[in-house]
Amino acid sequence: MLTVNEIITLLNEHHLLKSYHLNNNQKVFKHVTYDSRKATDQTLFFCKGNFKPQYLTSAIEKGASGYVSEKHFLNQFNGSEFIVSDVQKAMALLGAAFYGYPQNQMHVIGITGTKGKTTTGYFIRSILQNTTNRKTALFSTIDTFLGNQPNQRFKSQLTTPESLDLFKNMRTAVDNGMTNLVMEVSSQSYKKNRVYGMHYDVGIFLNITPDHIGPNEHPNFADYLHCKEQLLVNSKVCLINAESKHLKDLYFAAKTTSEPSNIYFFARQGTKPEYPVRVDFQFKSLKDNMNANQIHFVSSSDRIPKLKSINGNYKLSMPGDYNESNATAAIVAAGFAGANSQDIYNGLSNVNVPGRMERHFSKSHGTIYVDYAHNYASMHALLGFLKRENQDSNIIVVLGSTGDKGENRRKGFGKALSEYADVAFLTTDDPGDENPMAIDQQIDSYVDHNKVKVNFELDRTKAIQKAITMSNNHDMVVVAGKGRDPYQKVNGKNIPYETDSVAVDNVLKGLEK
Ligand SMILES: CC(=O)N[C@H]1[C@@H](OP(=O)(O)OP(=O)(O)OC[C@H]2O[C@@H](n3ccc(=O)[nH]c3=O)[C@H](O)[C@@H]2O)O[C@H](CO)[C@@H](O)[C@@H]1O[C@H](C)C(=O)N[C@@H](C)C(=O)N[C@H](CCC(=O)O)C(=O)O
Ligand SMILES: Nc1ncnc2c1ncn2[C@@H]1O[C@H](COP(=O)(O)OP(=O)(O)OP(=O)(O)O)[C@@H](O)[C@H]1O
Structure with missing residues (x-):
């Protein structure tokens, strides 16, 4: 519930309210939404984004009795109107208030970075489920976990939800008994003010490389970096x-709002940071091959002596040197939240992250890797790791690139393929409003054809089939980009897709029956 007085006070406090008009009979709103299709009696409706005035009319027809907007739309309206300077900010603030500030009732860990957010999120939850007696929620790109029952887990629409959904999900998590929350915080969520006003107990910054730059995302790298940095600005403890x-x-x-004593750094042993910071937590690889991954973790910080008790060796269920770094971030964040070394050991050795570094073994077609890698940084990390581990194997890669966003990925894919691949099947990956063949031709234009044989097959399932069929037992087939995504985004529609994992299993069943 939200009262009219609360709305005015909150918006004024944040210098967002430009003008308002009240219906004097109206004192409270019982619902909030930004989607006219969900409006009902006593709803406060938010006009935002690619908005059309008929959405407001339709919301009012369904019972909406007030609206928040950057523009005045209606002259004859028998409800309340709040005109604000930034509707996304207003929506986040009022959303938090409407749902009773659920973020204050949980220990919240936010994770950002170009790569590794989802993996690290799953790692932390896996550990903290042991520490908190299964009371840890997770908001990730793949799934949202609001509790432990099957109906409290669902596929996420966005990496970081729209503010009203975010606070609603938090409220449900708290009501389900969750005491801890791990959430991915995308740069877009800051750009679009979905997380405006949020504060995190711990904010983790994993890495940053150019990505998500384009007409629908960030105008340039500086903007991308600025948005990502906001997680540090809004976190009490920064890692x-x-x-x-x-x-x-x-x-x-980080220093703008956190005391230096609350800012921590981690790195692989032997790292020379590009700026002289004191590294508080270090890891080194004890074993990293396709079957086993083990790290030694050391906390050398006297600022937080209790973390020394979690120093030790940890086994990871997922290969990949980059996962050692993700795991270290997870160990520290979980340690801050009270995890002991047994919680960490069990959490890291048993976790499974859907569509990340999945291995499918075949009898006569080598190993097939399904992985969500979909930009240069991740493709370079993945293929580089596989090549180092299996220097004599050929690498056959199936990939496409998304339309309408991340255009610089196409060049990055051409580069990564030229560095590591022997054969590529260029295919379709969420083309949006673009022509997938044109996208593939752009990737191809960056490939060194002396090193890589390129094939075009726009039907993704067929591309996977061709790649596996041509491989022999010493080869590695890498199906990159979609993991367990169950659809292709085409012309504004989500077209169901079986997922790369299922496509691979079906091909193997057909070939090896
Ligand atoms: C460019 C962008 O950020 N768009 C997001 C934004 O869209 P929008 O506000 O323009 O909303 P819209 O869907 O165009 O519709 C306009 C408004 O009309 C309303 N409407 C619409 C139809 C109707 O009948 N009635 C009605 O009221 C809608 O509910 C909406 O409020 O708000 C929507 C949710 O309210 C998001 O789904 C949408 O994300 C798009 C689809 C998206 O995929 N964005 C990507 C770039 C993104 O945010 N990705 C990051 C991860 C990237 C990373 O890894 O860093 C993420 O956090 O997921
Ligand atoms: N720390 C890392 N550095 C580089 N690459 C990584 C790292 N962690 C994971 N990857 C690669 O990136 C892929 C995506 O990982 P993950 O889903 O954890 O990242 P993400 O940040 O959530 O990605 P996105 O923003 O695209 O959803 C993995 O499948 C792996 O290939």
């Missing part, structure tokens, strides 16, 4: 990967 680029910027962003 930063000292191997990250732009380290000085990150440190200064």
